[in-house]
Amino acid sequence: MPELLKSIQQANRSLAVLIDPEKMELDAIEAFAKAIPLTLSSLKKKLQIDQFFFFVGGSTMENTDINQWIKKLKEHTDTAVVLFPGSPEQLSENADGLLFLSLLSGRNPEFLIAHQVAAAMQLKKTHLEVIPTGYLLIDGGKETAVQRVSKTVPLSQNHIQNIVNHAYAAALMGNQLIYLEAGSGAVKSVAAEIVREVSAQINVPLIVGGGLRTIAQIEAVYNAGAKIVVVGTAIEENINWNG
Template structure:
């Protein structure tokens, strides 16, 4: 699936809900339960990945999803080896809030041949970690400082640079299980500074938070932990897709 699908969504003013699936946390029938609920309350996409993957379940998770749902499956890789050609696309993340060359370009160089051969849709993504109130796995593993929560202008100029370099979307991430989600003020500031679709995630738990993010300019809002803890939450978050 090409990134133009995401650009079309933004141009049409459509808003999407994404469920993040961490293959490490898919035990005990979790995916069966999730897909039963998702059959009625369809998310726009499934993202699959983790900043730290301690099991080898990526391929079986992608395979299971491709077999049992028609919701597109987009890889959200914590490293260059989280590639599976059975998915529909991959967020080719470049960690632009950090200054670690491996996560800006190094991993990408190593993964380039496999990515090209995979036939996956490539969504070049400027990935911005934002302080969500506590250190997250992503910031610890990447050894990078997140953008301070109350500095929307830093996120905005970072996104502007990414757009001029040629990246195709921006991901503002307060990190897995963040105490504070990315503020609508920061989303709005980024939205006014670039024409790119904006993906927002980290610490989202309520429909009100999703709406605040969409209204501030997000095209996609990602929910991981809250649905992992309580899959039925997908029903109230999606409101049967009325807004999607």
């Protein structure tokens, strides 16, 4: 069994720090890598975290050399780096793994299958651990970059059964992770009730991200059944963030 996926399955709580390379210059990586361990240590104690990941990706990333960026990050950290790509152009052999995303909440064929086909042969030639991931965009109270770029509509948090149906279908299709995403800078995170209902119906690890800014919010999401919680904007705005 692949090592990253195995570690996710076996851990009780994992936390991923989402980094958009377009928002962090190459020469800022070393300082980030030196500062982030104190933040992670604090979060580990407060939330009983078993392991950490860096998720790297963005919706556009038009002006970034992703290979050089990840190579630089890997020079300064031992934390596993997992690609969270918005397009086939965001692949890099320098990472440890990749979430092979299908945007199943939308109906845009570019994000359901076209990007995946474009990336397939490139991924076949890499050492990357590729993890099929059903990606569900959930309404976080504001239009997100994912919504604009993908030209899809997020699933309403008022229709929980519809979200459950999408997640269960994603698992039946063979996805090894399910990701509920409220979007970067979301006004409201994915409700714990939704996390609870989804986790009760699937037998694969659940990732939850978007709009999580407090320890209480994150604790509620873990208690509801999330295996991985993703924090991005809070740490992006304050490297010393600790909830």
